[in-house]
Amino acid sequence: MDTAANEFDTIIVGAGSAGCVLANRLSADPQRRVLLIEAGPRDWHPFIHMPAGLARLVTNTRLNWNYDTEPEPALDGRRLWWPRGKVLGGSSAINAMCYVRGVAGDYDRWAQAGATGWDWNSVLPWFRHSEGNTRGSDALHGDDGPLKVSDLRYVNPLSRAFIEAGQQAGHALNHDFNGPLHEGVGLYQVTQKDGARCSSAAGYLSPVRGRGNLQVLTGAQVERLSIAQGRVTGVVVRHGGQQKQLHARAEVLLSAGAINSPQLLMLSGIGPADHLRAHGITVQLDQPGVGGNLQDHLDICTLYRTVPGVSYDRASELKIGLDYFLRGRRGAGTSNVAEAGGFVRSRFAADERADIQFHFVPAMLDNHGRNRLPGDGYTLHACYLHPRSRGRIELASADPLAPARIHANYLSDAEGMDLKMMIEAARLSRDILRQPAFAPWRKAPLFPAREDLDDAGLEAFIRAKAETIYHPVGTCRMGSDATAVVDPQLRLRGLDGLRVVDASVMPNLVSGNTNAPTIMIAERAAALVLGHGAPTA
Numbered sequence: 001m002d003t004a005a006n007e008f009d010t011i012i013v014g015a016g017s018a019g020c021v022l023a024n025r026l027s028a029d030p031q032r033r034v035l036l037i038e039a040g041p042r043d044w045h046p047f048i049h050m051p052a053g054l055a056r057l058v059t060n061t062r063l064n065w066n067y068d069t070e071p072e073p074a075l076d077g078r079r080l081w082w083p084r085g086k087v088l089g090g091s092s093a094i095n096a097m098c099y100v101r102g103v104a105g106d107y108d109r110w111a112q113a114g115a116t117g118w119d120w121n122s123v124l125p126w127f128r129h130s131e132g133n134t135r136g137s138d139a140l141h142g143d144d145g146p147l148k149v150s151d152l153r154y155v156n157p158l159s160r161a162f163i164e165a166g167q168q169a170g171h172a173l174n175h176d177f178n179g180p181l182h183e184g185v186g187l188y189q190v191t192q193k194d195g196a197r198c199s200s201a202a203g204y205l206s207p208v209r210g211r212g213n214l215q216v217l218t219g220a221q222v223e224r225l226s227i228a229q230g231r232v233t234g235v236v237v238r239h240g241g242q243q244k245q246l247h248a249r250a251e252v253l254l255s256a257g258a259i260n261s262p263q264l265l266m267l268s269g270i271g272p273a274d275h276l277r278a279h280g281i282t283v284q285l286d287q288p289g290v291g292g293n294l295q296d297h298l299d300i301c302t303l304y305r306t307v308p309g310v311s312y313d314r315a316s317e318l319k320i321g322l323d324y325f326l327r328g329r330r331g332a333g334t335s336n337v338a339e340a341g342g343f344v345r346s347r348f349a350a351d352e353r354a355d356i357q358f359h360f361v362p363a364m365l366d367n368h369g370r371n372r373l374p375g376d377g378y379t380l381h382a383c384y385l386h387p388r389s390r391g392r393i394e395l396a397s398a399d400p401l402a403p404a405r406i407h408a409n410y411l412s413d414a415e416g417m418d419l420k421m422m423i424e425a426a427r428l429s430r431d432i433l434r435q436p437a438f439a440p441w442r443k444a445p446l447f448p449a450r451e452d453l454d455d456a457g458l459e460a461f462i463r464a465k466a467e468t469i470y471h472p473v474g475t476c477r478m479g480s481d482a483t484a485v486v487d488p489q490l491r492l493r494g495l496d497g498l499r500v501v502d503a504s505v506m507p508n509l510v511s512g513n514t515n516a517p518t519i520m521i522a523e524r525a526a527a528l529v530l531g532h533g534a535p536t537a
Helices: 017-025 053-059 102-113 120-130 158-167 200-208 256-267 273-278 317-326 417-433 455-465 515-530
Strands: 007-014 032-037 129-133 147-149 184-186 214-217 220-228 231-239 242-254 299-308 340-346 356-361 377-384 392-394 405-407 442-447 497-501
Touching: 007 129, 007 231, 017 032, 017 200, 017 214, 017 515, 032 317, 053 200, 102 120, 102 129, 120 129, 120 515, 147 200, 158 184, 158 340, 158 356, 158 377, 158 417, 200 340, 220 242, 242 256, 242 515, 256 356, 299 417, 317 442, 377 417, 417 455
Parallel strands: 007 032, 007 242, 032 214, 129 147, 242 497
Antiparallel strands: 184 340, 220 231, 231 242, 299 377, 299 442, 340 356, 356 377, 392 405
């Protein structure tokens, strides 16, 4: 790496969903020298780029931070596994590629809570700016953005049975979950280009790697931020066994994600003062909100066995790989696995938004697919979209290599609404999977093993089996009040020279997957840094 006295205009920490966007947009200014730092390796692995390869990435700890929560009191004391991408592209390199934005009400509520300028009308231009949808552009979609969005090239018959069963259960057919209507069942559009995964690294970073003013440093662990005279001035990074001090003339942009961003702030002396002192860290800024407000979508899976030969459970990986690589990215290798799904406004919905989301998988998934079950089956994921429970990220020690402590605090809300909604999600899942459309495919129930569970039985099932659906947010909350970590321009409150740009700034979870909203945040953040206005239609 030619660091030229180790000085850059902008240093970006984390080359994930947000960091790659920032690197692209900021380095478009040839006068701005940009450094992008990633702890993981380059995204060379072929299973990253073949969509169905995600099933084989689950246990690849070289590409995954491989986190576990602290024991969860409401989930039988279990430690839940939280995979997060540790590679160029971050979690967008290992996720299921579902392109979902949420709904207007999510962002209007952000603005009402103090995130001024992040209402739906303000963020929609940035969604359209990022999106390259093969269906074309309209008032809600863009067709020339770096993030390519496509219809699935291959759909398993079980996924089509799910869509038919959803309609039989009374849910509308929806061809576009990002269109005028959010509710209903259908196929997800996916972040793919020509049958290959379009991670943020593929869409944003790869096309601009040749820019002379952009440097990308992989395999580099940022240990702390440098702070002097009330300003963040750079980072201390460990690379190749050596510690280096890198300086930012303009700003440091922290895009390490909802776990690592608050951890790095706390390692740098920015966070709850008493917690920092307990770990022997000198307090640079007493900021109690750092690490708090943690939110995630808890998910419950209903599994049935099915007739042999239709699910992906025992499909020939060799045949799928050959079809994909030799036939022009065709066949089951292009599947995102979670092909179909939907959004439902339950009988308990608190407002106009759908409050339950489904992801249907034509395979048996237990413990994120890490527990391989014999035979053939299918899985319906269901999550409550607007959880009230709040957790926190804490330091385990002052060692930058020690994973942070994740207290998700699932099902801890005082009203008990989160548990009530998870029971409803499990009940609605069972209702769909019992419909006539599954009659040719349906065999014995697996999880839960009985179809007649009452609320108490479903509660026990949820406490024993619920897992994350991979949407942690909120730990560096954006807002205008004194407890917000960053202001609506994403600048750290209390110190100059630092912005946080990733899912950690979301005040609340959106009604769906979080990857597209994170990319939108980075698009708007780049414009804020550059002083640009919103893109025009």
